[in-house]
Amino acid sequence: MSMKLITSLWKRLLRPDACSHTKQLLFEFVEGELTPETHRKLEKHIGNCSPCLDYVNSYRRTIMVTHHHGLPEAPMPPALKEKLCEFIKQNPDLK
Amino acid sequence: MSKPDTQIDDVQLVARLKQRDKSALEELVHVHGAKMYGVALQFMRNESDAREVMQDALVSIWNKIGSFEGKSAFTSWIYRVTANAGLMALRKKKRRENDISLDAVGSDDDDAPLPALQLSDKRPLPDKVAMTGELGEQVRAAIDQLPEPYRVAVLLRDVEELPMAEVMQETGLSEPALKSRLHRARLALREALLPYLNGQDIQKS
Ligand SMILES: [Zn+2]
Numbered sequence: 001m002s003m004k005l006i007t008s009l010w011k012r013l014l015r016p017d018a019c020s021h022t023k024q025l026l027f028e029f030v031e032g033e034l035t036p037e038t039h040r041k042l043e044k045h046i047g048n049c050s051p052c053l054d055y056v057n058s059y060r061r062t063i064m065v066t067h068h069h070g071l072p073e074a075p076m077p078p079a080l081k082e083k084l085c086e087f088i089k090q091n092p093d094l095k
Numbered sequence: 096m097s098k099p100d101t102q103i104d105d106v107q108l109v110a111r112l113k114q115r116d117k118s119a120l121e122e123l124v125h126v127h128g129a130k131m132y133g134v135a136l137q138f139m140r141n142e143s144d145a146r147e148v149m150q151d152a153l154v155s156i157w158n159k160i161g162s163f164e165g166k167s168a169f170t171s172w173i174y175r176v177t178a179n180a181g182l183m184a185l186r187k188k189k190r191r192e193n194d195i196s197l198d199a200v201g202s203d204d205d206d207a208p209l210p211a212l213q214l215s216d217k218r219p220l221p222d223k224v225a226m227t228g229e230l231g232e233q234v235r236a237a238i239d240q241l242p243e244p245y246r247v248a249v250l251l252r253d254v255e256e257l258p259m260a261e262v263m264q265e266t267g268l269s270e271p272a273l274k275s276r277l278h279r280a281r282l283a284l285r286e287a288l289l290p291y292l293n294g295q296d297i298q299k300s
Binding site: 068070073087 | 130146256277284
């Protein structure tokens with residue numbers, strides 16, 4: 001068996017493990033909390049593994065859309081605005 | 096309204112608040128009330144509780160304005176104060192209701208993913224419509240359905256983007272507990288939002 005074949009078999013054997021690392025280290029990876037070496041290794045795997053890439057990207061997108069759309073954009077009910085202004089005028093704690 | 100104008104207005108607002116000008120507080124409601132309401136509503140889920148949170152936040156702003164040094168934007172400071180008032184209100188409510196189910200949900204030892212979130216039944220296809228206005232609705236619905244401890248973690252960290260240390264302080268969670276909670280919440284949100292995520296560009300930070 002050629003060295004190349006052995007390497008590729010070895011890589012294939014290791015692959016599920018590398019993929020499970022992506023799941024295990026996802027939070028730390030995305031938050032940039034891994035050691036540079038681990039980060040680099042994982043990044044390399046993710047770059048070569050499309051399921052992992054999709055997974056990491058969808059996690060990042062989740063954080064992004066949560067930030068951008070997490071709060072309702074509905075205007076404040078006018079009655080509420082009035083009540084709050086009344087509250088400000090009346091409240092003894094505000095002096 | 097352009098950004099510099101808003102900032103100038105905020106500088107004046109802060110100055111007036113520090114001078115104990117109560118009308119500045121009313122103006123704050125007019126200018127920043129909508130976003131404050133959004134924060135309060137996302138915590139409390141109903142208008143009347145959200146109103147109480149806004150009132151608490153207004154009292155806090157009034158009392159703490161002296162400690163606002165202008166290092167962060169005034170708006171983020173206001174929203175932070177509002178989020179804090181929301182958190183306090185949730186705690187008070189929890190004590191009142193003596194709701195043990197929330198505690199049961201909060202166990203962090205359990206690595207199992209959260210149960211799938213049930214989004215509204217009108218699930219549109221992930222087309223252009225879903226990518227625009229409806230994405231927001233889906234995101235908010237998904238956050239809304241997270242069990243409270245997870246919702247709070249997501250609101251403080253991912254929506255309001257408070258630093259981890261501050262979220263730990265406010266929730267009283269240890270770092271590993273907070274991370275675990277946040278991660279599980281994100282995974283549950285990801286699961287729920289997966290059909291809507293493809294068109295979203297990733298902004299690396
Ligand atoms: Zn992989």
